[in-house]
Amino acid sequence: MISKVKYFLLTLLVFMQFSCNDWLDLIPPSGLIRDEFWNAKEDVEAVLMAAYETFGSMDRNLFLYGELRADLLQRDVQQSSGEQNIMESNIYPDNGFSNWETFYQVINYCNEVIKNAPEVKEIDNTSTDFQLKSLMAEAYFLRSLSYFYLVRLYKDVPLVLEPSESDDADFYLPQSPEEEVLEQIASDLKANRDFAPTESFPTIAENKGRASKAAFDALLADIALWRFQYEEVLTHVQKIELNENLELMPSSRWFQLFSPGNSLESIFEFQFDGNRNQRNGTFGLTEQNSNQYDPSQKAVEMFGSEYAKEIVRGQGATIAKIGEDDFIIWKYVGRSPDGLSVRAGLSNTVPTGLFIAWPMCCL
Numbered sequence: 001m002i003s004k005v006k007y008f009l010l011t012l013l014v015f016m017q018f019s020c021n022d023w024l025d026l027i028p029p030s031g032l033i034r035d036e037f038w039n040a041k042e043d044v045e046a047v048l049m050a051a052y053e054t055f056g057s058m059d060r061n062l063f064l065y066g067e068l069r070a071d072l073l074q075r076d077v078q079q080s081s082g083e084q085n086i087m088e089s090n091i092y093p094d095n096g097f098s099n100w101e102t103f104y105q106v107i108n109y110c111n112e113v114i115k116n117a118p119e120v121k122e123i124d125n126t127s128t129d130f131q132l133k134s135l136m137a138e139a140y141f142l143r144s145l146s147y148f149y150l151v152r153l154y155k156d157v158p159l160v161l162e163p164s165e166s167d168d169a170d171f172y173l174p175q176s177p178e179e180e181v182l183e184q185i186a187s188d189l190k191a192n193r194d195f196a197p198t199e200s201f202p203t204i205a206e207n208k209g210r211a212s213k214a215a216f217d218a219l220l221a222d223i224a225l226w227r228f229q230y231e232e233v234l235t236h237v238q239k240i241e242l243n244e245n246l247e248l249m250p251s252s253r254w255f256q257l258f259s260p261g262n263s264l265e266s267i268f269e270f271q272f273d274g275n276r277n278q279r280n281g282t283f284g285l286t287e288q289n290s291n292q293y294d295p296s297q298k299a300v301e302m303f304g305s306e307y308a309k310e311i312v313r314g315q316g317a318t319i320a321k322i323g324e325d326d327f328i329i330w331k332y333v334g335r336s337p338d339g340l341s342v343r344a345g346l347s348n349t350v351p352t353g354l355f356i357a358w359p360m361c362c363l
Helices: 002-024 041-056 059-067 081-087 101-123 129-154 178-195 204-209 213-226 230-241 251-257 281-286 297-303 306-310
Strands: 073-075 293-295 319-323 326-329
Touching (some): 059 129, 101 129
16 A cells, blocks of 8 residues: 555656646747747848837827927926926936836847847848848937937936846946947947938838938938037038938928928838827827917917018918917928818827928938
8 A cells, every 4th residue: 555655656746747847838828939039031120110119109208308398388287297397307217207218128129130130141041131231220220319319318328239138137237428329329320321221112101211321311410410520410411412312392392291291301200000009199299179288489489470481381380370379389280381271180190290300401
């Protein structure tokens, strides 16, 4: 009897060991493990598109980061407390609007592409070196654009150049000096510009919505301007001026930069697809019934001047009067520069406005 019990316990122990091993080795039934990813160029492009979409989702915040502490906006009754704090120069860490998390999500996507694209080339026989280097170039562009926003907002920031692939990654890196970050992104852009696409995609949305050589030149010009490197600014701008796919819009057609967007003048715009539930957050921000932000009195005076009216960028174009002493920022909600016809629906899906696009007129 004792020997039978021992045999039973030994058998049970063996089965338990195999069962535990099987349980620990189970693959998620509805997921994809890392070892099964990064096997084809389509995987690289999928992660790159996630970086574009994540960056585009920040469009509302990007506008406010640039405008809240300037002189052209004034708050309305529905302004959030965090945004009001920013407007009053309160940028303490407990203000949720000061969070840089989404920027680093974009950066991590880009770091994944930059690290894994070369390894995919060794696996996917259908891919070419230039294809993958082109995708990597776009990742370098988005990473550089993220860091350029970060240094302008926060000055010194952690410079993360490797992807976070496990829980063992160090998520508490020290800040790097602003100039070190700027030098890194300028070097990355110069090294990868030649691999960037050249308006060669089949649709306008792709040509305007992905990082072309002209987008590289525009970002390099902005970075050089931020660093007071004026001769270098001219060098990058001259490359854009030689681009035959770009053309300055006449004043009479200036509003097309905002509606419908993707104009001849536009260099780079984030795209939104309503079928994928991608929304342009700037529309609701300045729409009449949102009661969040209005043009300041200074803005109304500036854009209501006779000069502004002559170049079709003033009252009724950039700003519309909707009542006595009541104005809205029109260029983000209107369909035309008449101050009357509003774009259809609150769920607007047109490309982004001026603040994260580079029309040639702003270089």
